[in-house]
Amino acid sequence: MVPVPAPATSGEVAPSHEGTVGSSPAGTAARSAARLRCEDLVQATPSPVAIPQRAAGQEAILVALDGRTGPVSAAQAASLESQLRACFPGRTARVLLVAPGSPVALVGPAASGAAPGEPPARSAGLGPAESALGALLAEGDRQGSATLAMLVAGERDEREDALRLLFEPVLGGALDYVCPIYPRGKLDGMLNTAIVYPLHRALFGRGLRQPAGGEAVLGLALARELIADRDWRRDPVHAGSDAWLVAKVLSGNARVGQAWLGAWPLKEEPVAHEDASHLLARVVGPVFHEVDRHAARWQRVERFERLPTLGHPRALEDAPGRASAEAPAAAFRLGLRELGKVWGLVLPPATLLELKRAAAAPDEAFQLDDGLWARVVYDFALAYATRAVERGLLLRSMTPLYLGFVAGFVNRTRALDGAGTEDRIEALCGAFEGEKRYAIARWRWPDHF
Amino acid sequence: MWQDTKRIFLDQTGRVVDAVARLLPSVLAMLLIVALSALIAFGVRGLVRRLCQRLEVDRRLREWGMADPAAPGRAGPSVALARVALWTVLVLGFFLGLSALDTPAAAGLSLRLLAYAPRALVALAIIAAGLACARVVERNVLIGAVNMGLQSARLLALGARWLVVLFVLALGLEHAGVGAALVTVCFGVLFGGIVLALALAVGLGARDLVARSLDRRFPEPPREGSGEATGAERGQVRHL
Numbered sequence: 001m002v003p004v005p006a007p008a009t010s011g012e013v014a015p016s017h018e019g020t021v022g023s024s025p026a027g028t029a030a031r032s033a034a035r036l037r038c039e040d041l042v043q044a045t046p047s048p049v050a051i052p053q054r055a056a057g058q059e060a061i062l063v064a065l066d067g068r069t070g071p072v073s074a075a076q077a078a079s080l081e082s083q084l085r086a087c088f089p090g091r092t093a094r095v096l097l098v099a100p101g102s103p104v105a106l107v108g109p110a111a112s113g114a115a116p117g118e119p120p121a122r123s124a125g126l127g128p129a130e131s132a133l134g135a136l137l138a139e140g141d142r143q144g145s146a147t148l149a150m151l152v153a154g155e156r157d158e159r160e161d162a163l164r165l166l167f168e169p170v171l172g173g174a175l176d177y178v179c180p181i182y183p184r185g186k187l188d189g190m191l192n193t194a195i196v197y198p199l200h201r202a203l204f205g206r207g208l209r210q211p212a213g214g215e216a217v218l219g220l221a222l223a224r225e226l227i228a229d230r231d232w233r234r235d236p237v238h239a240g241s242d243a244w245l246v247a248k249v250l251s252g253n254a255r256v257g258q259a260w261l262g263a264w265p266l267k268e269e270p271v272a273h274e275d276a277s278h279l280l281a282r283v284v285g286p287v288f289h290e291v292d293r294h295a296a297r298w299q300r301v302e303r304f305e306r307l308p309t310l311g312h313p314r315a316l317e318d319a320p321g322r323a324s325a326e327a328p329a330a331a332f333r334l335g336l337r338e339l340g341k342v343w344g345l346v347l348p349p350a351t352l353l354e355l356k357r358a359a360a361a362p363d364e365a366f367q368l369d370d371g372l373w374a375r376v377v378y379d380f381a382l383a384y385a386t387r388a389v390e391r392g393l394l395l396r397s398m399t400p401l402y403l404g405f406v407a408g409f410v411n412r413t414r415a416l417d418g419a420g421t422e423d424r425i426e427a428l429c430g431a432f433e434g435e436k437r438y439a440i441a442r443w444r445w446p447d448h449f
Numbered sequence: 450m451w452q453d454t455k456r457i458f459l460d461q462t463g464r465v466v467d468a469v470a471r472l473l474p475s476v477l478a479m480l481l482i483v484a485l486s487a488l489i490a491f492g493v494r495g496l497v498r499r500l501c502q503r504l505e506v507d508r509r510l511r512e513w514g515m516a517d518p519a520a521p522g523r524a525g526p527s528v529a530l531a532r533v534a535l536w537t538v539l540v541l542g543f544f545l546g547l548s549a550l551d552t553p554a555a556a557g558l559s560l561r562l563l564a565y566a567p568r569a570l571v572a573l574a575i576i577a578a579g580l581a582c583a584r585v586v587e588r589n590v591l592i593g594a595v596n597m598g599l600q601s602a603r604l605l606a607l608g609a610r611w612l613v614v615l616f617v618l619a620l621g622l623e624h625a626g627v628g629a630a631l632v633t634v635c636f637g638v639l640f641g642g643i644v645l646a647l648a649l650a651v652g653l654g655a656r657d658l659v660a661r662s663l664d665r666r667f668p669e670p671p672r673e674g675s676g677e678a679t680g681a682e683r684g685q686v687r688h689l
Binding site: 185187188189190191192212276277279283323327328330331334335338339342387388389390391393396397399400406410 | 511513591600603
């Protein structure tokens with residue numbers, strides 16, 4: 001029997017993997033161990049939210065497989081379907097493919113030519129035309145599927161019992177929502193490390209380690225709650241986005257967990273393809289939107305709660321090369337020199353002064369204080385909410401600041417191993433939690449600087 | 450002699466009094482028109498202000514980057530719009546009043562000005578909208594250039610802003626009919642000159658910079674089996 005970690009106060013924050021459930025070596029033993037631990041979790045966790053009585057259709061698992069970088073082959077869908085059936089005998093599994101376009105649709109593998117005759121499933125018009133989640137929820141509700149999942153298509157690490165880790169807590173009724181965590185390098189997913197993870201954790205009091213991954217498994221009860229949400233009508237542009245789902249789940253009463261899986265299923269993309277300013281606008285914009293939407297809720301959250309975590313926790317991997325802080329620090333200094341007028345509309349004078357002091361340091365010693373960075377993020381979130389500057393411009397103008405944080409992070413973690421870097425991230429999260437009062441004060445008196 | 454002087458004086462006085470008596474209704478009509486236009490002007494000002502509030506003009510313009518948040522003691526765009534509406538109606542009312550005077554010069558002038566007013570107003574609107582757009586262009590270019598790492602970002606942004614300003618000024622003046630041909634020629638020479646200068650600067654001086662920027666924006670993916678390292682393998686930062 002493995003106990004679910006008790007909520008801890010923000011002062012007692014520990015790395016999320018400390019509260020994990022189970023650890024398993026590779027191979028069959030790992031799968032059985034993971035299975036046992038999943039079952040333990042199911043037994044250990046009370047189920048206050050009633051999972052609806054299972055009818056015949058509710059035995060089903062419905063998965064929307066997203067190709068992200070390209071079309072998904074029908075063979076991948078068929079393979080996943082057979083794996084699900086093998087993993088959960090007695091339950092039916094159905095894998096649909098996310099067909100990009102407008103509107104986004106879920107189509108059966110038949111549409112890709114693999115299994116002719118199977119009728120395609122189509123989004124019932126829930127939410128925005130681009131929301132695959134809306135299509136999945138509508139289809140899951142129509143079919144009465146017990147568990148719905150949005151997964152990325154790709155090669156999954158066979159040493160991990162990923163499907164069991166992801167689906168079993170929801171199928172067993174122990175959790176309403178499970179989010180995967182993938183082992184990453186120290187300098188991977190910097191947007192998540194710098195903004196998304198600490199911001200969600202500090203504001204909502206629940207720390208999903210990789211909330212921006214776009215993959216999730218959720219139960220039917222939660223899916224129906226989400227379908228009934230008024231945002232589909234009131235704010236159709238943002239409803240159904242990844243950030244919307246994460247914020248809804250974290251700010252509500254859903255039982256949330258996360259699972260450590262193997263390697264990220266998609267092949268690595270060359271770093272040169274990633275443009276920080278576009279990524280900031282694409283990823284952080286919706287997050288700030290949800291922060292604004294849930295302001296009344298997160299201002300009341302005072303404690304940090306560790307989430308049940310399944311699977312074998314991994315330390316951050318060391319980067320094989322040597323990253324340089326020179327270029328991001330130069331970008332920060334250029335931004336400070338040229339964008340002072342725009343930042344002056346967002347940041348208080350004291351923060352601008354601190355940024356100027358930080359810019360004076362040489363490249364190898366350059367760093368932004370954690371508290372300063374947290375205040376900068378909160379200030380930009382507020383400016384996004386109050387529309388102090390046009391939102392697209394605001395997010396793009398944040399790029400040099402973000403690169404400044406990256407430069408500091410590279411310098412600070414250069415000599416650290418994976419565990420040390422994780423501690424550094426924990427300290428950053430602590431700073432975000434420490435500055436939450438500042439965020440609340442700014443939110444209540446936005447013009448007060 | 451005294452009799453003659455008295456007669457002439459009385460005749461002239463009588464004529465002046467007659468003239469004043471003939472002009473007085475026109476003057477009264479003019480004053481009435483001006484007073485009415487003043488009333489209408491204040492009404493229009495209130496209406497514009499209310500309309501701007503209803504349409505949240507200040508917020509929208511601020512959002513689009515066309516106006517900065519109003520500093521304490523500085524009028525916002527909606528107040529400025531209301532003032533423009535007030536003075537436009539007042540000036541139009543004054544010229545309308547002038548046309549009521551029974552004098553050919555005043556009437557001719559006021560009628561010509563009234564006929565010109567719509568063109569002047571449209572030209573003013575073109576210039577105002579263009580200046581607001583120039584701010585948006587400047588800020589966009591500035592942020593884009595900073596994110597591309599261009600050291601002369603501010604210069605570039607200012608250049609872009611002045612190109613837009615020049616363009617709308619030429620457009621507005623041409624619409625207003627002020628030195629039409631001259632403005633067009635001047636604008637053509639100036640604009641063409643700036644574009645040529647930019648092209649020469651990029652072609653001769655900043656070729657490497659542009660190549661680097663394009664390389665960053667449209668990188669060539671590593672060829673399969675070429676052994677090229679990805680960013681992560683090179684120890685670089687991955688944002689997502």
